[in-house]
Amino acid sequence: MLPSLTGLSYIAGEWVKPTGQPTFNAYNPATNELLPTQYYEADQTLVDLAAEKAQSAFSEYRLLSAKQRSNFLSAMARQLQQLGPGIIEQAINETALPETRLTSELQRTINQLKLFADLLTQGLDLYPIIDQASPNRQPLPKPDIRQTQIPIGPVAVFGASNFPLAFSVAGGDTASALAAGCPVIVKGHPLHPGTSEFVTYAIDLAIKETAMPAGIFSLLQGQQHSLSELLVKQPAIKAVGFTGSLLAGRHLYNLACERPEPIPFFGELAASNPVFILPDALKQQHENIADNLCKSFTLNAGQFCTKPGLVVVMEDENLSTFIETLKKLCAQQPAQTMLSASIYQHYIQQCDKRQSIPGVITLASGRPSQGNNQAQVQLLSTSAKHFLKHPHLENELFGPTTLLIICTDEDELFAITDQLSGQLTASIFQQQNTPLVEQLMLRIQQRVGRIIFNAFPTGVEVNHAMHHGGPYPATTNSHFTSVGSQAIQRFLQPCCYQNTPDELLPPALQNANPLKLWRLVDGKLTQAGW
């Protein structure tokens, strides 16, 4: 069903070859062999063309009904389902991620599209508010004021290396922006350009099937940082969705803020996702916790933004048993191929660096590497005192390693909590709801997007209540999530209508309430119309 790969960028329905630009190839990180297709580096001309097409499509796309956009997202989901096997095969070659993982990631990607399609049919994104007029109010008549959400404009999306489907070309950022009514220009991740091209092919079919304006989607292929910079600086771009490293993300965030017209940059950058295991939990279920911790931090070679990278425990009679169990489990873990040679090299270097710090002990190492770019599991530990003196130990270390931090008392535990910077998640393992648990939760909640009880953070539900965010550096904007239905809010902005004739109002605000939405009318939620 899938055609041959072309290596081209896709601009508003056309596959386009830039003139006189360098090319690059993807490679299989399991073999270090180059894959055959040559990808052409997109240039300024293509960025501007994609932006112009997006701008022009926006004036049409934003006026489509929610139902029409919902149908389009459903068509995307169907096309991805249909082309799934070929897409997954390509993604395996480009990422070395296991087939089971990619199969479930594809399903998640499809479910995300369906979630937004469903959200649109229910109008849960519009938050209509109406304050009715009161012509006899003194000293001045009260006007009729109504508010709802409208799309912000063309959005640039940067795919992540570690989620070639769910956080890439048709991932959560793209799905939420398209759902909001915003055209999307994706800068594909250079580690999986073939996967990006195939997913774009599926999107192209969905655009044609539902007769959407072609300019609502473009894919730019490239591996040079300058391409990313051009895209963020393009004046037609009104918001950016980014998942990636702190270094690259902060750089692009800065560019977004420095534009003549600054734009919101929704970046998900770095997290170490602290896990607090309290003594009563350790006593009751140390084997279970050790087993699941080992599984969580080594899953897919620890290449998750939600990998638990810090494990805080208290000195206690059960601690040594827990550590012994954990060491045994970790020692048995096979090395796993990472996403790329450079990611693997970075892991090796950063592990070496951390292991050479006096006061950091290597408790266990997994089985040695047997092939290209295979990362060995490393279980490290240090004292709370030491951790508090070396705050950089908090930094995310991408790969199958975690750092056990041993506290001698609750004061140390709280000191760690208060020193942490922004995190996506924190986990608390406990049995009883003691004052310690409550105190810990109240302190940590200012520093994280999600608090998890008795479970590890890997595995992010895609639903209405999920918040995949948190204070910097977890994200660049703690008001918003990049996972779950609320992610659509990033690409919407309020528009307010005063004394506007009913027939000119968007349906969400019309007197009769034709969409049967819940609306805040004069301070009360109601589905009534009049």
Place this chain on the structure above:
Amino acid sequence: MLPSLTGLSYIAGEWVKPTGQPTFNAYNPATNELLPTQYYEADQTLVDLAAEKAQSAFSEYRLLSAKQRSNFLSAMARQLQQLGPGIIEQAINETALPETRLTSELQRTINQLKLFADLLTQGLDLYPIIDQASPNRQPLPKPDIRQTQIPIGPVAVFGASNFPLAFSVAGGDTASALAAGCPVIVKGHPLHPGTSEFVTYAIDLAIKETAMPAGIFSLLQGQQHSLSELLVKQPAIKAVGFTGSLLAGRHLYNLACERPEPIPFFGELAASNPVFILPDALKQQHENIADNLCKSFTLNAGQFCTKPGLVVVMEDENLSTFIETLKKLCAQQPAQTMLSASIYQHYIQQCDKRQSIPGVITLASGRPSQGNNQAQVQLLSTSAKHFLKHPHLENELFGPTTLLIICTDEDELFAITDQLSGQLTASIFQQQNTPLVEQLMLRIQQRVGRIIFNAFPTGVEVNHAMHHGGPYPATTNSHFTSVGSQAIQRFLQPCCYQNTPDELLPPALQNANPLKLWRLVDGKLTQAGW
């Protein structure tokens, strides 16, 4: 009831004098006479002290019930009401704004506090979302996920010169931040330091009356830019609310983005609030429109962020009558004292500059200045062609002047619409809902926060549906408003709880729904508990 002015800053319940710093005086712009009190310029030590106290108060304040915070805001409103006459007298001396205006501004300030007090009792700020667990889901059990809003942390507020009460020490930014559960540090505007001190005195009484932690409020007095910079860079500050000029606002916005931990900067900067008067409206009600336009752009010497600074009309048989009427009205307008000598000088210079551009005609000038800092009304006009060639004519010109732009056809009108940068408002005067009106509204809505039919933008309702915002440069963050109850969202961020024991959850998320809130449970809005 009010004590004598001290010239001191107020840090967490204490009036504090910085050591060895320069002082400044306010002056009465109507007389150019210095007012007697010397104000001490706050320094780094005071900024850090206020931040430390705010941080420490935050851990207590954020845990208070909504009812307690609501009571505090109500107490602030009562104290302001009680001390109102003295506050207004001081504000007249410092701003030369008329008593009637300041009386209604005080009432608005009080109403804002009451609006947030009321919002808190209803829990309309919390947006609770619950997706319940499904332990039998395949392939993995579905966890229980819940989300609500929590306060972001200490907030810096910058008062505006033109609203010494409603956008200053106890204005909308302060009210919404305190309502959200965030401590506030205000950098008082140096043009009305006595008003700031008196309002702080009222807040101090409210803090003591309701036994709030003292560190939730501080006022820093100062006139040097460096004080503003220190405050924005202070690490404990987690968000900024700012109303002021494009120049100062953009500078502080940049600093907020450049911090090691960037923070959201909610700045309301510049707008020219275009008014489109369509031929059918001109035909039916040209006298009424001319009268209200003249009143709107000259109100309080045109010193409003919502002053209509651009008036777009079509060449038409009724246009000359309209213009003649408007000219007569404008010529009768008295000169009015502006807020300060430098604001007045800026107005004079910018008017001169604009009037000297070939193609810009002065249609009418108001009565000449009779005293210090009195701005003469200036009614200017130009052709659409000329306006399109000189985009800087769009820039806000603070003061009693407006620019009439005459279009020869609809294409020119749309070209103007499409060239405009972000605006707080746009007004449309029409009689019939023609395709022209619809097209105009659909185009302009991407560039403004509020669309107004058949009325001028001055006079901003404070309610749930109001959106006082818009794309840059109207604001630095088009997702949020600085007026109305939704303003609280700027100082809240989501926190998500997974598999959390019911008794540890915030009340908004507990099974029983003790606050009787509307919650999105499994995708449906309900007030039910279980």
